[in-house]
Amino acid sequence: MLTNKPNAGKKSMTFQGKNVLRFAVLVFCVSFFLVGTACRYDMQDQPRYKAYKESEFFSDGKAMRDFPEGTVARGQLNENKALHTGKKENADPNAQVETTTDELGNTIVSSFPNAIEKMPINVTKETLDRGEQRYKIFCMVCHGPVGKGDGMVVRRGYPQPTTYHDDRLRNAPVGHFFDVITNGWGKMNGYASQIPVEDRWAIVAYIRALQVSQNPEIKSGEADSTDKAAEDNKNETEQTGEAETQEPAADNGGAN
Amino acid sequence: MAQLFHPGANNIAKASLVLAVILGGSAFYAYTQIARSSYLTNQYLEKQQPVQFSHRHHVGDDGIDCRYCHTSVENAASAGIPPTQTCMNCHNQLWADSPYLEPVQASFRDNKPIKWERVHDLPGYAYFNHSIHVAKGVGCSTCHGQIDNMASVYQENTLQMEWCLSCHRNPEQFIRPKSEIYNMEWSDSDLTAEERSKLKVDYKIRSRELLTSCSTCHR
Numbered sequence: 001m002l003t004n005k006p007n008a009g010k011k012s013m014t015f016q017g018k019n020v021l022r023f024a025v026l027v028f029c030v031s032f033f034l035v036g037t038a039c040r041y042d043m044q045d046q047p048r049y050k051a052y053k054e055s056e057f058f059s060d061g062k063a064m065r066d067f068p069e070g071t072v073a074r075g076q077l078n079e080n081k082a083l084h085t086g087k088k089e090n091a092d093p094n095a096q097v098e099t100t101t102d103e104l105g106n107t108i109v110s111s112f113p114n115a116i117e118k119m120p121i122n123v124t125k126e127t128l129d130r131g132e133q134r135y136k137i138f139c140m141v142c143h144g145p146v147g148k149g150d151g152m153v154v155r156r157g158y159p160q161p162t163t164y165h166d167d168r169l170r171n172a173p174v175g176h177f178f179d180v181i182t183n184g185w186g187k188m189n190g191y192a193s194q195i196p197v198e199d200r201w202a203i204v205a206y207i208r209a210l211q212v213s214q215n216p217e218i219k220s221g222e223a224d225s226t227d228k229a230a231e232d233n234k235n236e237t238e239q240t241g242e243a244e245t246q247e248p249a250a251d252n253g254g255a256n
Numbered sequence: 257m258a259q260l261f262h263p264g265a266n267n268i269a270k271a272s273l274v275l276a277v278i279l280g281g282s283a284f285y286a287y288t289q290i291a292r293s294s295y296l297t298n299q300y301l302e303k304q305q306p307v308q309f310s311h312r313h314h315v316g317d318d319g320i321d322c323r324y325c326h327t328s329v330e331n332a333a334s335a336g337i338p339p340t341q342t343c344m345n346c347h348n349q350l351w352a353d354s355p356y357l358e359p360v361q362a363s364f365r366d367n368k369p370i371k372w373e374r375v376h377d378l379p380g381y382a383y384f385n386h387s388i389h390v391a392k393g394v395g396c397s398t399c400h401g402q403i404d405n406m407a408s409v410y411q412e413n414t415l416q417m418e419w420c421l422s423c424h425r426n427p428e429q430f431i432r433p434k435s436e437i438y439n440m441e442w443s444d445s446d447l448t449a450e451e452r453s454k455l456k457v458d459y460k461i462r463s464r465e466l467l468t469s470c471s472t473c474h475r
Contacts, residue, residue, distance in 0.1 A: 046380035051334040054371070062369060137321040141346075152318045158349050189345045194327050 083120040084197055086178030106186070110168050115175030121198065123205045131206030134199045138191060147210045159187050164207055165214045177204045297414040303373040305408065307359045315440065316404035322396055322438050333385040337372060340364045375409050376400075382417075383475045392459045393431035394423075397440050404440040424467040428456040 049055065049063035058065070078084040081091075091114035098111040121127065136145075144150040147164035154160050162169065181200045184190035195203070261269060294300050314320050323329060328336035340363040351357055363370045378384050390396075396403065401412030413419050423430050429444065431452055436442050447455070466472065 043381055044379035048380065050380075052337050060368070137323045141318065141320055141324065152320075153346050153350070156318070156350060158346060187349060189341070189348070191345075193339070194324070194342065 078197075080120070082116045082175070083201075086116055086175035086182070087114045088116055088175070108162075108168070112173050112176040115173040115179060117173040117175070119174055119201065119205060121201045127202050127205050128209055130199065131202035131204070131209075134195060134203050135206045135210075138195055139203065142188075146214060147207060161186075161188065164211055170211050170215065174204050174208070177207055292414060292416065297411070297416060298375075298377075299411050299414050302408045302410045303375055305373055306370055308356055308408075310407045311403045311409055312405055312407045322403075329386045330390055331387050333387065335386045340370060376411055376415065378415060381474055382420075383473050390437050391434075392427075392461055393434060393437070393455055394427075395432050395437045395439065395442055397442060398423075398430050398432075398444075402440050420473065421468060424472070425464055427461050427467065428452045431455050431459065431461070434459075 051064065053063045054061055055063040072078075081087060081089055093114075095113040097109050097113065100108045100110055102108055139147075140151055141153045142149070142151040142158060143161055143164070144154070149161040149163050164170075178200055179185075180188065181195065181203060182190055182192045191200070260273075290296060315322070322335075325338035325342055326335040327338070328334060340360060343360050344364055347357055347360060352361075359370060362368075389399075399413060400409075403409060428449070429452065432439075432442055432444075432447065433455065436446075444452075461467075
């Protein structure tokens with residue numbers, strides 16, 4: 001070993017040969033350790049493209065390629081016009097629309113001759129739940145939790161969108177809402193790249209539900225029973241605008 | 257066994273045997289610690305990004321859902337880096353003239369992607385898919401930490417294999433209801449151990465043997 005006395009090597013040549021061998025093994029081990037750890041990074045950064053990786057091959061530097069224009073993926077011909085555009089089969093792009101001008105000078109469209117009136121998908125409880133979830137992801141930031149146009153981004157200074165709860169939009173056909181989500185409207189950008197078609201229709205269904213929730217039709221008989229319930233301090237009605245206004249009264253009753 | 261020391265070996269030579277064991281052990285211990293250190297794993301390392309984008313502002317202050325920008329997290333391996341178009345949904349109006357946003361404006365103007373610095377970089381030999389994790393009850397913050405508190409995003413965990421396995425061996429310790437996946441405030445103690453074990457059954461999470469099989473992650 002290294003601590004052998006200096007005269008040890010002189011005694012026999014074979015012992016010195018062993019020393020050289022041991023030294024060679026040591027050098028091999030150390031260099032294997034150094035080289036071996038470097039190998040690790042070759043395997044970590046393999047010469048293939050991951051999502052969003054930069055490319056030196058393509059002139060625009062993107063490894064993820066855009067589809068050539070006009071590409072139709074299998075099963076995505078989108079030939080169902082009502083489903084994919086929200087417009088009627090015989091839609092006329094030059095159809096005249098009625099407009100008014102609001103106090104800010106914005107042009108407000110109040111007739112939608114090309115938009116379909118009927119939902120092209122079956123609306124179930126699941127559709128509405130999905131629509132609620134997607135509305136809260138994509139729409140609520142501006143349109144607010146119930147669609148009054150008071151979302152957080154608007155409070156930060158984005159131009160306020162119109163409320164869903166006026167007669168113009170309550171009477172607007174479903175196809176109009178779908179078209180706005182798909183292609184944008186006014187200051188709003190289109191969301192076609194962020195929301196798939198089925199989800200857009202689910203959101204439209206949920207917007208309709210929101211409109212009903214803020215403007216419930218109360219038949220005279222039901223209204224009577226609701227009033228009676230309020231008098232009895234039993235607030236078991238559905239969560240509607242009516243019910244909300246009665247809550248303080250009910251709370252006061254409970255406090256007595 | 258042949259004689260270990262030459263007859264001329266002194267006490268220092270004999271002590272070197274003990275020293276070799278101690279040194280070797282220390283070196284191995286040091287190696288395990290360095291390998292887990294943030295120097296090698298990049299844990300807690302904040303990177304300089306081309307835009308001073310703050311998740312704390314967009315998620316924490318504005319309450320924007322993760323999926324508004326990371327649209328493919330439920331359907332694909334990659335959660336999705338939003339195109340500049342998504343930024344412009346709001347920033348065509350808000351802070352549109354701010355010099356902080358000039359790289360975003362330039363990207364939109366020239367139709368060139370923003371060159372974000374990757375924070376979570378898995379090795380090429382590891383397969384990872386976001387969609388299956390969120391579908392089986394693994395929330396964002398379980399791996400990414402409280403993004404809504406991060407002005408600039410850093411890697412909350414080591415992303416080393418032993419860290420992956422800590423959950424793949426016992427997923428019931430970390431899963432949550434699907435309605436809470438995107439809840440940044442969620443804590444593992446919000447459910448009892450029994451409730452989490454029930455979730456594991458409900459979500460049909462596979463056996464420990466399958467989850468820790470080599471080919472689950474190394475394909």
